[in-house]
Amino acid sequence: xxxxxxxxxxxxxxxxxxxxxxxxxxxxxxxxxxxxxxxxxxxxxxxxxxxxxxxxxxxxxxxxxxxxxxxxxxxxxxxxxxxxxxxxxxxxxxxxxxxxxxxxxxxxxxxxxxxxxxxxxxxxxxxxxxxxxxxxxxxxxxxxxxxxxxxxxxxxxxxxxxxxxxxxxxxxxxxxxxxxxxxxxxxxxxxxxxxxxxxxxxxxxxxxxxxxxxxxxxxxxxxxxxxxxxxxxxxxxxxxxxxxxxxxxxxxxxxxxxxxxxxxxxxxxxxxxxxxxxxxxxxxxxxxxxxxxxxxxxxxxxxxxxxxxx
Numbered sequence: 001x002x003x004x005x006x007x008x009x010x011x012x013x014x015x016x017x018x019x020x021x022x023x024x025x026x027x028x029x030x031x032x033x034x035x036x037x038x039x040x041x042x043x044x045x046x047x048x049x050x051x052x053x054x055x056x057x058x059x060x061x062x063x064x065x066x067x068x069x070x071x072x073x074x075x076x077x078x079x080x081x082x083x084x085x086x087x088x089x090x091x092x093x094x095x096x097x098x099x100x101x102x103x104x105x106x107x108x109x110x111x112x113x114x115x116x117x118x119x120x121x122x123x124x125x126x127x128x129x130x131x132x133x134x135x136x137x138x139x140x141x142x143x144x145x146x147x148x149x150x151x152x153x154x155x156x157x158x159x160x161x162x163x164x165x166x167x168x169x170x171x172x173x174x175x176x177x178x179x180x181x182x183x184x185x186x187x188x189x190x191x192x193x194x195x196x197x198x199x200x201x202x203x204x205x206x207x208x209x210x211x212x213x214x215x216x217x218x219x220x221x222x223x224x225x226x227x228x229x230x231x232x233x234x235x236x237x238x239x240x241x242x243x244x245x246x247x248x249x250x251x252x253x254x255x256x257x258x259x260x261x262x263x264x265x266x267x268x269x270x271x272x273x274x275x276x277x278x279x280x281x282x283x284x285x286x287x288x289x290x291x292x293x294x295x296x297x298x299x300x301x302x303x304x305x306x307x308x309x310x
Contacts, residue, residue, distance in 0.1 A: 007031045008064050009300045012310035013095025021168040024097055024137060025207055028240060028270055031064075034296035036304075037242065037273040038063035038288050039101070042081035043070045043117075044281030053083050054282035059094040059308070061285045062292030062301040066094055067140055069101045069276055072120035073127040081281050088135035095308050099138035099172075102127065104157040105147035118147060123157040128164040138170035142210060143178040150182050151175055151192060155200050162205025173201050174210030176217070176244040185211050186224045198232050202239055213245040214267065215260040226267045233268070243267055245291070246275030250283040254290040261294035 006015055008027040019027060028035050038058035047054045055066045068087070072078040082090065091098045102123035123141055131139060141157050143149020158173040165171070175184045175197075183190035185197065198209055209232045214222040229241045243264045249256065264272050272295050278284040292301040 005030065008097075009034050009296055010303065012307055014310060016096060019097075019137075021138070021170040024170050025238075025240065029238070031270075033265065033268065033270055033272075034300065035064045035271045036062055036288070036292045036295060037065040037067055037271050038283055039067045039069050039246075039274065039276040040081055041069045041276035041281030042072070042079045044081065044276075046080055046083055046280075048278075048280040048282045048285070053085070053090065053093070054081055054276075054280070055090055055094050055098070057282060057285055058288055059096055060305055061288040062304050063288055064096055064304055065138075065271070066096060066098045067101055067273070068098065069144070070121055071100045072117055073130055074120040075117065078117060078120065086134070091135060091137075095310075096304075097137035098135075099140055099170075100131065100134070100136045101140045101142065101144075102157070102161075103143055103147055103149070104141055104153040105143050105149050106153060123161060125160065125164060128161055131165055131169070138172060139165070140210065141171070141173040141206075142175060145178050145180075147178055148181060149175065149178045151197050155197075155204050158201055158204040158206050170208075171206055172208040172210050172242060173204075173206040174208075174242075176210050176212040177246060179217075184217065184220075185209075186214075186220050186228055188219060188224065194228060195231050198228065199235060202232070202236050206239070208240045208242050208271065210242045210244060211269070212247075213243045213260055213272075214263040216245045216249040217247045222263045222266050225269075229268050240270040241268075242271035242273050243269040244273040244275065246273075246277060248275075248277040250275045250287055251278040252287070254286055257287045257290045258294050261291050265295060
């Protein structure tokens with residue numbers, strides 16, 4: 001913790017631009033649970049507001065990190081929400097870290113085919129080799145609803161990602177959605193040993209363990225997520241965690257978001273994420289802002305909203 005890296009929540013765009021993957025991890029750790037990540041669904045349309053991308057909108061309402069969901073490596077024309085921009089070009093517009101969500105679905109599961117181009121978003125060896133060239137600051141490994149993702153798949157692709165992307169890549173992995181065939185982490189009905197899963201993900205190379213947010217997914221309590229986060233933090237001291245507010249609750253009212261935000265705060269997580277299930281592939285902007293207000297207060301929220309060109 002001796003390197004002179006500023007906290008992500010108070011880092012300007014020019015400071016963020018200089019950060020390596022290891023620097024970014026330290027900047028998140030130094031922020032003490034106040035980092036806000038917002039997700040942008042790319043295939044759903046050009047965006048909520050004409051003339052700007054949802055990523056820019058997310059950042060403008062307080063997000064410290066942006067996650068691109070359904071990014072198609074094989075058919076860039078399907079990344080409608082990018083509005084013709086490359087990942088590197090998008091980064092210059094938002095001036096915060098931008099990551100890509102790669103799916104880890106079972107090869108034999110096809111329920112999602114009508115919604116997703118599963119193969120175009122897969123964490124395959126070919127796609128992972130493209131990550132650094134694209135300019136992604138981090139990657140998130142999991143499975144969108146309906147993709148048939150299992151814990152074994154996520155562990156497998158975490159190992160592969162670390163091997164191909166190298167030691168500096170900031171890697172998130174876990175299971176917080178797609179809980180029909182196999183329950184998510186923190187679900188009391190899960191049939192697997194959750195601590196063993198977290199161990200396996202960390203040993204496979206994960207920097208961040210992804211978990212659902214209490215109050216946003218059915219059956220997920222603050223106490224259960226708090227215990228899993230404590231375990232992740234103590235199993236390996238430099239491991240971080242992310243609690244993901246999604247399951248379409250990101251499209252609820254601000255009072256609901258405020259209440260869930262405080263539940264998340266109690267868990268001790270390092271990154272608070274909000275999903276893309278609002279409108280046109282974007283969480284409701286006022287909900288990003290409320291989440292940011294509740295987690296890190298108005299001064300840091302206003303800083304992020306206004307710091308694009310710093």
